[in-house]
Amino acid sequence: MKTVYCRPKCMKEAHFHYCPGCGHGVITRLIAEVVDEMELRDKTICVAPAGCGMLLYNYFDIDTIESAHGRGAAVATGIKRVRPENLVFSYQGDGDLAAIGTAEGFHAANRGELISVIFVNNGVYGMTGGQMAPTTMLEQVTTTSPAGRDSVLQGHPVKICEVYATLDGTSYLERVAVNKPAAIIKTKKAIAKAFRHQQQKTGFSLVEILSPCPTNWKMSPLDSCRWVDDVMTKVFPLGLIKETKKC
Amino acid sequence: MKGFIRIDPERCKGCSLCMEYCPGHAISLTNRLNLKGYFVADFEDKKECTGCAVCAVMCPEVAIEVYQIEKTDER
Amino acid sequence: MSGNSAVGEAAVLAGCTAYFGYPITPQNELTEHMAKRIVEVPGGVFIQSESEIAAINMVLGASAAGARAMTSSSGPGISLKQEGISYLAADELPAVIVNMMRGGPGMGNISPAQSDYLQATRGGGHGDYRTIVLAPASVQEAADLVYVAFDLADTYRNPVVILGDGMLGQMMEPVTFTTAAPRKEYPKEYVLSGASGRPSRMIRSLLFDTKEEEEHNWKLFRKYQLMEHNEVRYETFLLDDADMAVLAYGIAARIAKGAIKRLRQEGLKVGLIRPITLWPFPMKIIQETAKQLGDFFVFEMSTGQMIEDVKLALEGKGHIHFYGRPGGVIPTPVELSRIIARHCYQSQRSKKR
Numbered sequence: 001m002k003t004v005y006c007r008p009k010c011m012k013e014a015h016f017h018y019c020p021g022c023g024h025g026v027i028t029r030l031i032a033e034v035v036d037e038m039e040l041r042d043k044t045i046c047v048a049p050a051g052c053g054m055l056l057y058n059y060f061d062i063d064t065i066e067s068a069h070g071r072g073a074a075v076a077t078g079i080k081r082v083r084p085e086n087l088v089f090s091y092q093g094d095g096d097l098a099a100i101g102t103a104e105g106f107h108a109a110n111r112g113e114l115i116s117v118i119f120v121n122n123g124v125y126g127m128t129g130g131q132m133a134p135t136t137m138l139e140q141v142t143t144t145s146p147a148g149r150d151s152v153l154q155g156h157p158v159k160i161c162e163v164y165a166t167l168d169g170t171s172y173l174e175r176v177a178v179n180k181p182a183a184i185i186k187t188k189k190a191i192a193k194a195f196r197h198q199q200q201k202t203g204f205s206l207v208e209i210l211s212p213c214p215t216n217w218k219m220s221p222l223d224s225c226r227w228v229d230d231v232m233t234k235v236f237p238l239g240l241i242k243e244t245k246k247c
Numbered sequence: 248m249k250g251f252i253r254i255d256p257e258r259c260k261g262c263s264l265c266m267e268y269c270p271g272h273a274i275s276l277t278n279r280l281n282l283k284g285y286f287v288a289d290f291e292d293k294k295e296c297t298g299c300a301v302c303a304v305m306c307p308e309v310a311i312e313v314y315q316i317e318k319t320d321e322r
Numbered sequence: 323m324s325g326n327s328a329v330g331e332a333a334v335l336a337g338c339t340a341y342f343g344y345p346i347t348p349q350n351e352l353t354e355h356m357a358k359r360i361v362e363v364p365g366g367v368f369i370q371s372e373s374e375i376a377a378i379n380m381v382l383g384a385s386a387a388g389a390r391a392m393t394s395s396s397g398p399g400i401s402l403k404q405e406g407i408s409y410l411a412a413d414e415l416p417a418v419i420v421n422m423m424r425g426g427p428g429m430g431n432i433s434p435a436q437s438d439y440l441q442a443t444r445g446g447g448h449g450d451y452r453t454i455v456l457a458p459a460s461v462q463e464a465a466d467l468v469y470v471a472f473d474l475a476d477t478y479r480n481p482v483v484i485l486g487d488g489m490l491g492q493m494m495e496p497v498t499f500t501t502a503a504p505r506k507e508y509p510k511e512y513v514l515s516g517a518s519g520r521p522s523r524m525i526r527s528l529l530f531d532t533k534e535e536e537e538h539n540w541k542l543f544r545k546y547q548l549m550e551h552n553e554v555r556y557e558t559f560l561l562d563d564a565d566m567a568v569l570a571y572g573i574a575a576r577i578a579k580g581a582i583k584r585l586r587q588e589g590l591k592v593g594l595i596r597p598i599t600l601w602p603f604p605m606k607i608i609q610e611t612a613k614q615l616g617d618f619f620v621f622e623m624s625t626g627q628m629i630e631d632v633k634l635a636l637e638g639k640g641h642i643h644f645y646g647r648p649g650g651v652i653p654t655p656v657e658l659s660r661i662i663a664r665h666c667y668q669s670q671r672s673k674k675r
Contacts, residue, residue: 004250005303005313016308020285021262025307042518047383048526057524063514065386066526068409071379074371078383078391079514081367082340086387086516104379107372181268181304214262221262 008032010041014058021221023211024052026178027120028059030188031091035062038195040087047076047090052126056091070101073108076115087198089116095125098134098158105160112169112203116194119160119206121236122213130216134158137235142216161208161241171203173241177210177233179225196247203244210236250298250315252290258310259287265302265311271295274302325461326394326491329420329484330355332468333392335499338418340367340384340391342377346399347432348488349422353394365389374399378406378419385415386525388513390472394420396488397430397438400446407481408447411542412527414512416475418468419453420484422491425650433650434488436574439627442483443601450539452546454482454553455600457571461495467598469500474553476508478545485600487623489573489652555598556607560586564593566617566643566666569608569632571597573652574623580655581662590666592619600628608635617669619643619662623652641669 011032018025035041041062048056050069057064067075072090080088097105097119108115124142125131132145135157139148161173172194176187187209194205210232212224219227252274254265259281265288266274273294281287290296298315323331330352333341341360343353353370360366367384371377377393384391395403400421410417423438425431442455454474458464464486471482514523529535559579561567570578575596585592595611597604608618618640620629625648632642643665647653 002298002315002317003312004298004315005300005311007309007312011309015258015283018307020260020307021264022307025309026305029307029309043516045387045514045516054528057526061517061522063517063522064524064526065383065514066413066524066528067382068379068405071375071382071406074376074379075383075386077369077376078340078342078380078385079387080383081369081380082365082384082387082389082391083515103372104376107376111369181301184304221264222267225264 008036010035010061012059012061016059017055018052019215021212021214021224022052023122023178023209023213024120026184027118027187027209027211028056030184030191031118032060034188034192034195038192040195043085044087044089045079045083047072047079047088049090049092049096051093051096053091053093053120054127070096070099071104072096072101073113073115073117074104077108077113080113080115084114087195089118089195091118092120093126094121094123094133094135098160109164109204109206110167110169112171114198114201115204116198117206118191119208120211121208122211123232124213124216126213126216137231157235159236161206164206165242169204170206170242171244172197172205172247173208175208175210175236175238175241177228177238179210179212179228193247200247202247208236210238250296250313252296252302252314253312254288254290255310256281256287257283258308259285260308261285261287262307263288264305264307268301268305270299270301271297323461323497324351324492324494325464325486326351326422327355328461328465328497329468330359332465332499333418333472334359334363336390336469336472337505338390338392338472339363339365340381340389342369342371342380342393344371344374344377344395344399346396348424348434348491349394349396349420351491352420374402375405378403381417382406382410382413382415385410385417386413386514388510388515392418392420394422396422396424397426400438400441404447407453408445408449408451409527410481411445411451411453412449413525414479415525416479417481418471418475418484419481420486423485423487425648431650432488434573434623434652435648435650436487436572436623437627437648438485439600439622439624440630442485443603443631451542452601453480454478454549454602455485456482457485457598457600458490459572459576459596461490461493462497464490465497465499473506478549479512480545485572487573550602553599554602554604554606556604557596557598558607559594559596561593561595561611563591565591565615566619566662566669567611567615568592568594568619568621568662569597569628570594570621571600571628574621577653577655577658578621581659584655584659585663585666588663590663592662592666603631603635605635608632612636612639616640617643619645619665621658622646624648
């Protein structure tokens with residue numbers, strides 16, 4: 001008998017607190033798989049965010065620090081500059097990176113900090129109950145945009161990858177999704193690539209992951225996965241946005 | 248190639264993504280509740296499983312382990 | 323050397339290898355000194371951050387990674403850092419934060435003031451926490467207290483604030499750097515370095531379980547009690563025979579010393595209690611002094627903030643006089659001596675009656 005798939009070694013036994021069908025679970029697992037496969041457990045330091053990803057330290061058997069809401073990139077910068085030999089990544093949501101932490105993320109990217117950001121874009125503030133995020137689609141109904149997001153009053157969805165692509169400090173930016181098997185496999189490759197970019201000191205790397213949030217989108221898990229393809233990818237096109245050097 | 252999977256019933260939250268994406272439709276939702284209060288998915292032995300691991304790739308709970316039965320095992 | 327540069331140089335000599343700052347007057351010379359100096363140290367890290375918020379969070383990261391980390395700012399910038407200081411205290415991470423106070427509130431101005439006393443001594447950010455607050459009164463003392471600050475931060479794994487003001491930061495005085503006693507090794511079992519050959523570590527302050535959070539709060543409280551017990555520092559000046567005790571800290575205490583020397587020439591028996599740690603506040607010496615004299619004169623470059631601690635210490639005993647100059651105004655020793663003298667004479671007259 002051959003084991004085709006089992007739980008990654010660098011994951012603890014704790015059960016996820018994520019809602020049924022949530023993309024965070026897949027992303028958490030993919031990071032652990034990449035850390036295992038690249039044999040990075042001994043040198044990785046994870047910066048956990050405020051938001052749905054905040055309990056990462058309960059799941060990863062790697063050194064992890066919690067950061068204040070939006071400050072992940074600054075905390076990761078502090079760690080990486082002191083310990084350049086370690087692999088440092090920050091896990092951040094859309095409210096975290098694209099709203100309250102805009103300055104920290106943007107300037108870490110601009111300085112070309114040798115960190116990787118795993119940016120989970122599900123278009124809402126999940127942990128707080130589904131409020132409008134900077135990445136919420138136009139006309140999308142959330143608890144704080146009950147009539148649907150109106151561009152006149154509430155602006156447009158923020159495209160982090162495209163914005164960061166204009167910064168000379170960034171070396172690898174890719175937008176992927178975790179809504180179907182092929183996309184998930186691509187996402188795993190993108191995370192591994194981001195880590196390789198960090199190891200090869202090419203610059204700041206970020207993987208933007210479109211991730212279903214069935215609870216706050218008020219959809220079934222399967223419908224959420226379809227909604228990523230049908231609606232989200234129209235605003236946030238998937239694919240490689242920038243890569244300055246092949247890694 | 249034959250395979251089988253194990254779903255940890257306490258991790259499963261019944262999101263049914265594994266069922267939807269399983270090419271052999273070999274997983275179904277049971278009427279058993281786990282301690283968290285979810286109806287859990289389970290593998291149907293009689294159905295065709297190749298051990299392709301698509302279910303494990305989709306599973307947001309890392310609740311599925313996938314095995315393939317090698318020819319030596321069959322003997 | 324300016325106070326700002328001296329603090330920076332002392333920090334480097336105290337083993338600080340990570341400095342993060344954002345420009346704000348009147349503390350820029352400190353950031354500028356670090357930009358040149360800290361990169362000369364092996365592994366030295368200097369970043370001019372995009373904001374004070376980013377700077378304090380970089381300090382948090384660097385501290386978690388095991389470095390002696392520091393940031394500095396002035397009033398408005400310190401307000402922005404409060405979020406990070408709260409996290410540092412909750413995460414039990416050492417760090418040194420320098421505040422060269424200026425006139426406030428709001429934008430205020432860039433002249434020396436002591437208006438951030440309450441913010442510094444009451445924690446400043448959200449939640450139930452305290453930071454040790456050191457208030458130097460000269461450039462030499464500022465440099466000396468930097469060594470102390472880093473050691474206290476490491477001893478208690480807690481942020482330590484050095485509370486100076488624009489005058490201390492800007493003024494030039496001779497200073498010698500005692501490269502201190504050989505640095506103590508502090509246990510670093512919390513440091514994140516990658517879980518090589520050991521179980522993984524986590525640094526967090528999120529405790530959903532109310533019981534766990536309560537226990538964490540009491541644990542911090544016990545640590546603060548220990549600080550209150552062990553770390554009180556103060557200086558007294560001509561207090562033994564005094565009829566009136568002036569209470570002032572930092573530059574205000576230096577002005578007060580000058581005033582007291584004049585008053586002594588006039589034959590007025592005035593002494594000084596100068597808190598060096600503003601938190602923990604030197605309660606005991608004030609209470610002991612209250613047995614010997616009844617008049618306390620609080621002088622601050624604010625509308626009166628430390629006076630609240632003096633009132634708490636005296637518990638209704640004695641008579642408290644106050645003179646405050648907020649807004650960046652620095653009274654001269656002559657001016658202050660006249661005010662104190664007036665209060666002395668009034669007090670003597672009312673006693674005779």
